Amino acid sequence: MKREMTINNTEGLHAVLASKLVQLASNMDADVRLEYADQTVDAKSVLSLISLAIPSGENVNVIAEGPDAGEALGEIEKLLE
Helix, strand or coil: CEEEEECCCCCCCCHHHHHHHHHHHHCCCCEEEEEECCEEEECCCHHHHHHCCCCCCCEEEEEEECCCHHHHHHHHHHHHC
């Protein structure tokens, strides 16, 4: 499953938000990845997420595969938007 989402946090995808995203993704029975600017990273890795340096207002694709994929996408969308 793949869904486009917008980073609405005024500071973009910063360390605290990335940490929350990792916690959420790690608690799901799904492989979760983020696509941004021709890069795809594991959403369960804080360093990978921070390395994307996504500013506020940018769109990302979130890809989830596994039994909890739908739930993971829904929860991540709430967190990011």
